[in-house]
Each structure stands twice: as C-alpha cells, then as structure tokens.
Amino acid sequence: MMKLKMYAAWHSMAEGKTTPAPTNPITTNSAAKLSKCQKKILASAIIGGQLQWIDSWADGIIKTVNFEQATQLLNQNTDILIEAICGWSLHWEVEYTFYCKTQLGEYYENSYAYTEKNTSINKLQDVINLNVRDPAREKQNPLHIYDEGWKATILAN
Numbered sequence: 001m002m003k004l005k006m007y008a009a010w011h012s013m014a015e016g017k018t019t020p021a022p023t024n025p026i027t028t029n030s031a032a033k034l035s036k037c038q039k040k041i042l043a044s045a046i047i048g049g050q051l052q053w054i055d056s057w058a059d060g061i062i063k064t065v066n067f068e069q070a071t072q073l074l075n076q077n078t079d080i081l082i083e084a085i086c087g088w089s090l091h092w093e094v095e096y097t098f099y100c101k102t103q104l105g106e107y108y109e110n111s112y113a114y115t116e117k118n119t120s121i122n123k124l125q126d127v128i129n130l131n132v133r134d135p136a137r138e139k140q141n142p143l144h145i146y147d148e149g150w151k152a153t154i155l156a157n
Contacts, residue, residue, distance in 0.1 A: 031081075031083040031084040031087060032083070034080075034084075039084075041073065042070060042073065042074070042084055043088075043157065044156075045069045045070040045073050046067065046070050046081075046084075046085065047155065047156050048153060048154065049064065049066045049067045049070065049085075049153070049154045050065040050066055050151050050152060050153045050154070051064060051121075051124075051151065051152045052064075052065060052149070052150070052151045052152075053151075054149030055148050055149055056147045057149075065151075067081065085121055085154075086120070086122065087120075088120070089119060090118075090119065090120075090121070090154050090155075091116070091118065091119075091155040091156065091157055092115070092117075092119060092124060092127075092152045092153065092154060092155065093113065093115050093152070093153045094113070094114045094115075094116065094124075094127070094128055094132050094150055094151070094152045095112070095113050095150060095151050095152075096111065096112045096113075096128065096132040096133055096136055096149075097109050097112075097148065097149055097150070098110045098111075098136065098137070098140050098145050098147075098148045099146055099147040099148060099149075100140070100141070100144035100145055100146065101144060101146050102144055103143070110136070110139070110140060112132055112135075112136040114132045115155070116131070124152060128150055128152070132150070133150070
C-alpha cells in the first residue's frame with residue numbers, strides 16, 4: 001500500500017475543486033473499517049472519477065479528476081480513498097487517444113473506447129496496453145503520431 005501512496009495521481013486528488021460537505025461525513029481511518037452502508041455510499045461517490053495520462057506530461061504523472069465528492073465525504077482523507085480504490089475491483093471505461101499531425105501540418109485525433117469490468121487499478125495499465133493501445137496503434141499512421149494518452153473512468157458496478 002505504501003508504494004501506491006507514492007503515485008502522484010493520488011496526491012493530486014486533494015487539489016481538486018471542493019463541493020459542499022456532506023451532512024454525515026465518513027470519519028473512520030481505514031477503508032477496511034467502513035460499514036457496508038458507508039462502502040455503498042463511497043462506491044456511489046467515486047462513479048465518474050477518472051485517471052488521466054498523456055505521454056508528454058512530465059514525469060509520467062497520472063492525474064485524477066472528479067473525486068471531489070468522495071474526498072469531501074471522507075473529510076479530505078485521501079488515504080481511505082486510495083485504499084478503497086486500490087483494493088476494490090471496479091468497472092472502467094477506457095478512452096485511448098492518439099494525437100496526430102499530417103505532413104501538411106493538419107492536426108487530428110483518433111480515439112478508441114474499451115470497457116473492462118471487475119478490474120483492480122493495479123491491473124488497469126496492462127488492460128490499457130494489451131486491449132486498447134496496442135490494437136489501436138496498429139491502425140495509426142506511425143509518421144503522424146506526436147502524442148498519445150488515455151483516460152479511465154470508473155463506471156457503476
């Protein structure tokens with residue numbers, strides 16, 4: 001778990017927009033201590049949360065988006081959120097995009113979508129590479145690609 005906490009993506013969760021605090025915020029210190037009801041509420045709050053990565057971003061940072069409701073629910077305790085997201089198998093929609101430029105200087109994008117069910121976050125990058133990136137890259141003109149990236153959105157279970 002400590003290794004996962006070092007990912008820049010998880011630290012960026014606290015930097016998102018804030019939303020009004022819920023009436024009954026979760027106050028436990030660990031995702032394992034959440035009640036069944038609290039887990040259900042948290043699972044609902046993370047739907048729509050995204051991980052985003054673009055090849056040209058510095059240091060290979062994975063950004064997080066749309067986790068504001070969950071972090072508010074957890075009183076900004078991102079450790080619980082990290083533990084829950086890393087420990088749960090989730091449904092994901094992955095959109096992989098190639099950013100291209102023709103020899104004439106025209107820009108275009110090609111995006112490919114893929115849905116993966118019951119996958120842990122630790123296995124997500126392999127899913128992205130094997131099931132989305134590699135097959136989609138074969139359809140690209142390699143001379144046109146100047147950047148590429150993906151976003152993975154958490155879907156309802």
